[in-house]
Every structure is written in structure tokens, then in C-alpha cells.
Amino acid sequence: MSSQTQYVDRPIPQISLRDFDSRIDEITRELIDAAENVGFFTIVDHGISKDDIEHMFATSKAFFDLPDETKATVPWNTNNVGWEKNSQIRPSTGQPDSKESYQLQFGENMANLWMSDEHLPGFQETSLAFMYRVQDISERLMRCFARGLDRPDDFFLKWHDVSQPNSQTTMRLLHYFALPEKPDGKTYHRAGAHADWDLLTLLFQKEGQSGLEICPGRESVTEFGIGDRWTKVEACTGEIVCNIGDLLMSWSDDRFKSTFHRVKAPCETGDYFGDRYSIAYFNQPCKNAVIQGPLKKFPMVTGEDFTANAMKRNFSALQEKLKAIAAAV
Numbered sequence: 001m002s003s004q005t006q007y008v009d010r011p012i013p014q015i016s017l018r019d020f021d022s023r024i025d026e027i028t029r030e031l032i033d034a035a036e037n038v039g040f041f042t043i044v045d046h047g048i049s050k051d052d053i054e055h056m057f058a059t060s061k062a063f064f065d066l067p068d069e070t071k072a073t074v075p076w077n078t079n080n081v082g083w084e085k086n087s088q089i090r091p092s093t094g095q096p097d098s099k100e101s102y103q104l105q106f107g108e109n110m111a112n113l114w115m116s117d118e119h120l121p122g123f124q125e126t127s128l129a130f131m132y133r134v135q136d137i138s139e140r141l142m143r144c145f146a147r148g149l150d151r152p153d154d155f156f157l158k159w160h161d162v163s164q165p166n167s168q169t170t171m172r173l174l175h176y177f178a179l180p181e182k183p184d185g186k187t188y189h190r191a192g193a194h195a196d197w198d199l200l201t202l203l204f205q206k207e208g209q210s211g212l213e214i215c216p217g218r219e220s221v222t223e224f225g226i227g228d229r230w231t232k233v234e235a236c237t238g239e240i241v242c243n244i245g246d247l248l249m250s251w252s253d254d255r256f257k258s259t260f261h262r263v264k265a266p267c268e269t270g271d272y273f274g275d276r277y278s279i280a281y282f283n284q285p286c287k288n289a290v291i292q293g294p295l296k297k298f299p300m301v302t303g304e305d306f307t308a309n310a311m312k313r314n315f316s317a318l319q320e321k322l323k324a325i326a327a328a329v
């Protein structure tokens with residue numbers, strides 16, 4: 001039996017991108033404050049209408065409604081693209097998340113991995129159009145974070161250029177399965193607690209399909225202790241939830257916080273047990289990006305090394321967890 005979750009109310013800043021060009025300094029101040037203190041914030045007035053977000057969610061659902069044999073024609077691979085089901089194991093839990101996801105990119109990694117028009121007419125066109133719009137918002141945020149670190153406005157843009165064939169920026173469509181409301185003796189996970197590896201994540205949620213929770217307090221990007229007091233993030237379709245990833249935490253010498261978060265598997269009164277759809281957009285560095293903060297707190301690494309190191313660390317943390325689980329049986 002899991003004990004009751006301890007919740008604490010922490011304000012999650014909401015930042016408007018209205019009149020972006022004329023308000024860029026004010027918006028930058030708000031973003032930096034949120035990044036230094038919480039690592040999570042929501043943005044509104046970003047330019048994507050609720051209807052357009054709903055349309056992307058409908059497209060995502062149409063994909064997940066396809067038979068598994070059809071989805072299996074675009075299987076996941078280690079370039080972080082394609083469809084997987086019940087296969088992602090987080091080091092924090094040692095058990096697969098109860099979900100399926102389909103990861104999409106802009107460049108060459110997607111060869112043969114777009115769901116065909118024959119099975120789902122217009123899927124690639126709709127998804128790419130949406131991805132470019134989220135990229136546009138990401139670029140506005142990157143300009144602000146560059147200013148916050150006294151770098152030129154295009155500092156992060158040039159290392160996250162999605163027109164490069166080897167771009168690694170990824171949009172992930174997610175579908176968490178409905179879970180039994182009556183305990184059945186099994187333990188489930190939706191997205192086990194983790195921090196993201198990327199620069200900045202932009203997340204779309206659907207009204208009513210709650211479950212996202214955050215646990216701030218991490219002081220250094222090299223630290224992995226997860227606290228036990230969580231804060232719920234409302235699911236609101238028109239807002240974009242943004243969080244700082246480990247890459248920006250490292251690139252800012254630990255100034256901007258990459259915060260642990262999870263999608264809690266429902267198990268307590270008031271939790272939401274139905275299907276949950278979400279869409280996460282991960283701003284990943286180009287392989288040749290050169291990463292080091294102004295204070296040089298961490299050694300200089302390339303984008304390729306940074307991602308490889310993160311995967312290695314994740315893999316060894318998972319091995320440790322599996323060993324601990326085996327030892328406890």
C-alpha cells in the first residue's frame with residue numbers, strides 16, 4: 001500500500017507573452033524569476049488558440065486509436081523517434097510507465113517513421129505544422145533566456161535549429177491508459193518522477209485530465225535526490241506548461257532549475273483515473289552545440305556528449321534500481 005501523498009501549495013507563475021516584442025524585457029524578468037525559483041511556469045497569450053490545440057489532440061487520439069499492428073509500422077528507436085507502448089522504465093520506479101507514446105522530429109531521423117496518409121490522412125502535415133508553431137514559441141523563450149545570461153539573442157537559437165537535417169528537437173504525443181479505480185493489487189506508474197534532459201520543455205494538457213505534479217528543490221544538475229512533497233499542476237488546455245531541463249540548468253551554472261516532476265498514477269480519492277492525453281515538446285540541442293555556462297561551473301561538452309551522458313546516467317541509475325528491487329524480493 002502506498003502511503004498518502006504529501007501535498008504543498010506552491011505558486012506556479014503564469015506569464016503572458018502578449019506584445020512580445022515591445023515587452024521582451026519585462027517578460028524576460030518574469031521568466032528568469034520563475035526559472036530561478038520554481039523551474040516550472042505556464043505561458044498564456046502565446047498565439048496558439050485553444051481550437052488549434054484541441055485539433056492537435058484530436059489528431060493524436062486518432063493515431064492512438066489505430067490498431068497496435070498499424071502503430072507498430074512506426075516503431076520507436078534510439079534516435080528518440082517512433083511509437084512505444086508500456087516500455088519506458090524510469091530509474092525512480094524500476095517499472096514500465098503504463099502508457100504509449102509517439103515521438104516526432106523535424107529531420108532525417110523520421111525517415112519511414114511518419115504514420116502514412118493511407119492509415120491516417122494528413123497526420124504528418126498537421127503534426128509538422130503544429131511543431132513549427134511550438135518551435136516559434138520556444139524560440140521566443142530562448143531569446144529571453146539568452147538575455148538572462150547576458151548572451152546575444154540568437155545564442156540558444158543557433159544550437160536548436162530545426163532546419164538542420166540532424167535536428168533532435170522532439171514532439172512527443174502521449175497517451176496514459178485508464179487505470180482501475182478499485183485497487184487490484186498491482187502498482188501502476190504513469191510517468192515516474194524524473195527531470196527532463198533538454199533545454200526547455202513545453203507541455204500541452206487537456207482540461208480535466210489531471211495528474212502532473214512537481215517537486216522543486218534541486219540545487220545542482222548533478223544531484224538526483226527526489227523530495228516527497230508534491231505540488232499539483234492544473235490541466236488547462238489553452239495554457240502551455242513550461243519547465244527548465246537539465247541542459248539549461250547546466251548551461252546556466254545551476255541558476256535555472258530543472259525540477260523533478262511526474263504524472264502520478266491515480267490511487268487516492270480525487271485523483272483522475274481516466275485516459276490522459278498530453279503533448280510534450282522537447283527542445284534538444286544540435287549534436288555540435290557547445291555547452292558551458294558563463295561561470296564555467298561544469299566542463300565544456302557538445303550537444304551529442306550531453307545527451308549521451310544523460311542516457312548513460314539514466315541507464316546506470318535504472319540498473320541500480322532494478323538491483324535494489326531484486327534484492328528486496
Ligand SMILES: O=C(O)CCC(=O)C(=O)O
Nearest residue numbers: 174191196212263278280
Ligand atoms: O505527460 C505529461 O504530462 C508529462 C510528460 C513528461 O514529463 C515527459 O514525457 O517528460
Ligand SMILES: [Fe+2]
Nearest residue numbers: 194195196261
Ligand atoms: Fe518530463
